[in-house]
Amino acid sequence: MSRPPCPGRKGGSVSSVLFFLSAAFLTLISFGVQEFLPEITWAYGAKFILPTTIFLAAAVTVSYPFMLMLAFLVGFVWDARHLSFTSGIAETSGMVMGTGELAFGYSILLFGFAGSIMQGIRPLFGRGRFELPVLMIGIVTGLWLLLEYLLLVFRRGNPVFPESLWMKIGSTSLLAVLISPIILFILHKLAQVTHYEIRYEGLSRRGYGR
Amino acid sequence: MRKINLLALVAFIASLAWVFTLDRESRGQIQSRVLEWFTPIFKTQTALEGNPEIEADRQREAGVLAAENAELRRELAEARVYRERSDQLQVEVNKLNAMLGFVKQSREHLIPARVINRTASNWWSSVVIDKGGEDGVGTDLPVRNEIGIIGKTAQVSPNSAKVILLTDEQCRVAAQIEGTLEQGIVMGTRGEGDGKGELRMRFLSKDATIPPGLKVISSGAGGLFPAGVFLGTVQEFIEGDVYGEAVVEPAVDLSVVRDLFVIVQDFPSDDVPAPEDVAPSSGDAEPEDQSVLRAEPYIPPSTADGSLVQDVQAALPGAEGGISE
Numbered sequence: 196m197s198r199p200p201c202p203g204r205k206g207g208s209v210s211s212v213l214f215f216l217s218a219a220f221l222t223l224i225s226f227g228v229q230e231f232l233p234e235i236t237w238a239y240g241a242k243f244i245l246p247t248t249i250f251l252a253a254a255v256t257v258s259y260p261f262m263l264m265l266a267f268l269v270g271f272v273w274d275a276r277h278l279s280f281t282s283g284i285a286e287t288s289g290m291v292m293g294t295g296e297l298a299f300g301y302s303i304l305l306f307g308f309a310g311s312i313m314q315g316i317r318p319l320f321g322r323g324r325f326e327l328p329v330l331m332i333g334i335v336t337g338l339w340l341l342l343e344y345l346l347l348v349f350r351r352g353n354p355v356f357p358e359s360l361w362m363k364i365g366s367t368s369l370l371a372v373l374i375s376p377i378i379l380f381i382l383h384k385l386a387q388v389t390h391y392e393i394r395y396e397g398l399s400r401r402g403y404g405r
Numbered sequence: 406m407r408k409i410n411l412l413a414l415v416a417f418i419a420s421l422a423w424v425f426t427l428d429r430e431s432r433g434q435i436q437s438r439v440l441e442w443f444t445p446i447f448k449t450q451t452a453l454e455g456n457p458e459i460e461a462d463r464q465r466e467a468g469v470l471a472a473e474n475a476e477l478r479r480e481l482a483e484a485r486v487y488r489e490r491s492d493q494l495q496v497e498v499n500k501l502n503a504m505l506g507f508v509k510q511s512r513e514h515l516i517p518a519r520v521i522n523r524t525a526s527n528w529w530s531s532v533v534i535d536k537g538g539e540d541g542v543g544t545d546l547p548v549r550n551e552i553g554i555i556g557k558t559a560q561v562s563p564n565s566a567k568v569i570l571l572t573d574e575q576c577r578v579a580a581q582i583e584g585t586l587e588q589g590i591v592m593g594t595r596g597e598g599d600g601k602g603e604l605r606m607r608f609l610s611k612d613a614t615i616p617p618g619l620k621v622i623s624s625g626a627g628g629l630f631p632a633g634v635f636l637g638t639v640q641e642f643i644e645g646d647v648y649g650e651a652v653v654e655p656a657v658d659l660s661v662v663r664d665l666f667v668i669v670q671d672f673p674s675d676d677v678p679a680p681e682d683v684a685p686s687s688g689d690a691e692p693e694d695q696s697v698l699r700a701e702p703y704i705p706p707s708t709a710d711g712s713l714v715q716d717v718q719a720a721l722p723g724a725e726g727g728i729s730e
């Protein structure tokens with residue numbers, strides 16, 4: 196009996212690569228679009244964080260190796276864009292105080308971690324359930340923000356957790372939940388264009404008794 | 406775990422290790438390049454937003470604008486005179502310091518710049534300005550406007566630069582409270598990424614008496630920020646177990662700041678310049694670059710011919726034969 200073609204992809208590995216490249220391109224474009232999105236001042240400076248939302252949405256649609264590649268790409272650009280570079284020789288005054296800045300590359304780690312969590316719900320997404328991924332994108336966005344803040348606290352000391360912190364994390368997570376269905380829809384369309392079928396290989400393998 | 410996933414994870418960790426071990430120079434180059442890529446986006450964004458001040462001016466009458474223009478021209482002329490006097494004094498101070506064996510003070514020039522982006526970071530307060538390496542802007546230079554200190558430069562690309570705002574925890578300024586002996590470090594508060602945060606002045610004496618309303622100015626300690634520049638006003642003093650802390654309201658509203666100056670230090674050589682070396686050129690010479698407000702030294706006739714130096718040498722106690730130019 197001949198072995199059935201891998202049902203995870205309509206067009207095999209070429210489709211996977213094409214879809215991954217499209218998702219990566221979409222994520223890179225989102226960095227530019229992000230600059231045009233204002234903060235919502237009454238929501239403690241919350242805003243749509245497009246690169247993160249697109250990455251998290253893409254993380255449930257691609258395989259684990261592609262998710263890690265995407266995490267590296269997004270984390271690298273994020274740090275290059277947002278971390279401040281100082282010469283390290285003029286830290287002001289003679290008092291002993293370190294810069295307390297995060298190491299370049301920390302975002303890659305955070306995105307890798309967040310993407311791994313999203314990979315855990317791929318089976319549900321593969322079955323066509325959109326509710327949990329949408330909810331999870333909000334939760335993981337909040338977790339990602341909190342981890343980033345905790346890393347800052349760890350580096351700089353003096354742990355402070357003001358009310359505005361929780362409001363900002365909560366508002367940003369909510370905004371991510373609101374925008375994620377649109378992102379997932381765009382990714383779904385991209386998958387159609389590239390003939391990529393968003394499915395979970397593990398489930399399909401079990402289904403075919405391999 | 407599938408073999409391919411395991412291999413991907415190993416490759417990911419290896420790549421992460423490579424990024425973490427990047428040296429400072431490579432990291433700076435990467436960040437500078439990425440900032441340069443983003444610069445056209447920032448400029449487009451600024452162009453689309455428009456300048457609210459210009460829009461407001463369009464609504465005003467021509468007569469009001471003409472009167473305001475005349476007033477500004479008068480103030481500019483006055484400022485030029487003050488600058489000239491200041492430069493003259495700086496040259497004299499440098500000469501006298503050199504004679505006394507002190508390190509000469511540097512001269513400063515200001516590079517005017519405009520904010521083209523307010524960074525959409527989560528926990529950092531910074532802006533991007535439209536002047537970069539090609540305009541003489543470097544890393545770790547103080548930035549101010551006509552009111553007070555705004556922050557310091559971070560990564561610099563050829564045509565833009567990032568400025569860490571004073572309200573960011575990463576920007577620390579050695580400061581003193583005017584009218585007291587209290588000195589400390591002024592820094593921003595964590596997590597206020599919109600530039601609206603308050604400042605904290607730390608490491609004050611725990612039993613200090615600091616009433617609200619006193620001015621906080623930079624002390625110049627550390628050498629990065631110039632001394633005597635306004636930082637903010639004390640709102641409240643909080644006694645601590647080890648040291649006191651003051652809540653400071655920033656002098657400049659950093660959430661709306663638009664025009665600013667990058668301060669570039671011109672460090673002179675160790676040798677005292679000969680009077681003929683620093684004498685002004687002919688009066689009709691135009692500055693090479695109009696975008697840079699250079700504090701060209703003005704040497705009065707008494708200094709140019711060396712008579713002032715001779716006068717001071719004579720006035721200094723025990724100076725006979727002990728001081729030479």
